[in-house]
Amino acid sequence: MTEPQPARRGRIALTGAAGSLARDIIPHLRRCGYELVCLDQAEPADPMGCEWVIGSIHDADRLREAFAGCAAVVHLAGIPLEASWEEISRTNIDGTQAVLEAARAADVPKAVLASSIHATGYTPVPAEGDLLPDDVPVRPNTFYGVSKAAVEALGSLYADRHGLDVVCLRIASRFARPENERMLSTWLSPADAGRLFEAALSEAAKGFRIVWGVSRNTRGYLSPDGGRAIGFFPEDDAEAYAGELPADAAGAAQGSEWDRRCIGGVFSSPEPPMFSPRA
Ligand SMILES: NC(=O)c1ccc[n+]([C@@H]2O[C@H](COP(=O)([O-])OP(=O)(O)OC[C@H]3O[C@@H](n4cnc5c(N)ncnc54)[C@H](O)[C@@H]3O)[C@@H](O)[C@H]2O)c1
Structure with missing residues (x-):
């Protein structure tokens, strides 16, 4: 018997x-029936x-080679933490x-950023x-955050x-x-990440949209409305792990001052975690 396709x-x-996020979502999108052409410098x-x-x-x-004949581009390539302004x-x-210019030139009708x-x-x-609504105004906490605000602005322009x-x-x-305790509110599970990108690629996600990528956490404070509108229904809840936060996060488990103050947590401190490229 062959597996149903x-x-x-x-x-x-x-x-x-x-990258690491792609490793979560590629198997999910393949199970959904998408044919994927993957681009990376590594x-x-x-x-x-x-x-x-x-x-x-x-x-x-x-980019032209990768985007030819595609129904959408999912753009994940980037520096995922704080770095110098030049690199970011x-x-x-x-x-x-x-990426957006190449998508436009190749007549790709959708981009997920x-x-x-x-x-x-x-x-x-x-x-x-x-x-907090999905489109709460930008208030970046790092050069990295500024770059993501610019990603959204570029997306709005191309839309x-x-x-x-x-x-x-x-x-x-x-x-x-x-x-840590902040992630009891902000966690996105690997399985929900797959569901999120599946929804973003669906027909329901038309026009320009900003959507939180977060699981259905009991202590969540990021609105589920934008996700629901595109058919994203997360299934995981960080609360299931509330009693199992790592021992070395004991201090953090109490909630750092930055975690209590800003939704970006310690990234909003004067010394945010810095990016160090893989060897
Ligand atoms: N992981 C998270 O929790 C999280 C949260 C918010 C946003 N994001 C965003 O999601 C995306 C993916 O994050 P990740 O955690 O998988 O990061 P990652 O560093 O694991 O993956 C990024 C990938 O981009 C590639 N890349 C970098 N520069 C490139 C270039 N010039 N050309 C081609 N490829 C290039 C790298 O080789 C790497 O494989 C990033 O844009 C990040 O900012 C991630």
């Missing part, structure tokens, strides 16, 4: 496909049954503009029971000027499991 759903290009540890284009998002020829602006801002909670990381933690459907996902804390 999912209905074919078209060809999708994925940038930053050798060789993947595991090709996961996909076609690969090895090259930079700054290389227009590689080159990779995250110039790189996103290059990886934004971040840090685009608005200085937003105060709301009072208990209050929810309005060129008619692309653009979904900006404000991903909160995508970890295997919550690692």
Whole structure:
């Protein structure tokens, strides 16, 4: 007996496909029936049954090759933490503009962009029971956060000027499991990350949208409304791990001052975690 195959759903290009978030979502999107063409400047540890284009998002020829005939581009390539302005602006801002321009030139009708909670990381933690809307105004806490605000602004430009459907996902804390008290509110589980990108690629996600990427956490303060509107129904709750926060997070488990003050937590401190490239 052969396994039943999912209905074919078209060809999708994925940038930053050798990274850790991509490793969560590639198997899910393949199970949904998408054919994936993966682009990264690094060789993947595991090709996961996909076609690969090895090259930079700054290389227009590689982008053209990867995007030909695609129904959407999922853009994940970037520096995922704080770094110098030169590195951040080159990779995250110039790189996103290059990706959107290549998508437009290849007549790709949709882009799903990886934004971040840090685009608005200085937003105060709301009072208990209050929810922050998906499009709460930008209030970046780092150069990284500024770059994600620029990613959203570029997405808005390409939606309005060129008619692309653009979904900006404000991903909160995508970890295997919550690692501190803040993540009991901001955790995005790996399985929910797959569901999030599936919804962003669906027909329901038209026009320009900003959507929180977060699980259905009991202590959550990020609104589920934008997600529901595109068919994102997360299933995981960080509360299941509340009694198991790592012992070395004992201090953090009490909640750092920054975690209580701003939704970006320690990223909003004067010494945010810095990016160190893989060897
Ligand atoms: N992981 C999270 O919790 C989280 C939260 C918010 C936003 N994001 C965003 O999601 C995206 C993916 O994050 P991640 O955690 O997988 O990071 P990651 O560092 O594991 O993956 C990023 C990938 O992008 C690739 N890349 C970098 N520069 C490139 C270039 N010039 N050309 C081609 N490829 C390039 C890297 O080789 C790497 O494989 C990032 O944009 C990040 O800012 C992640």
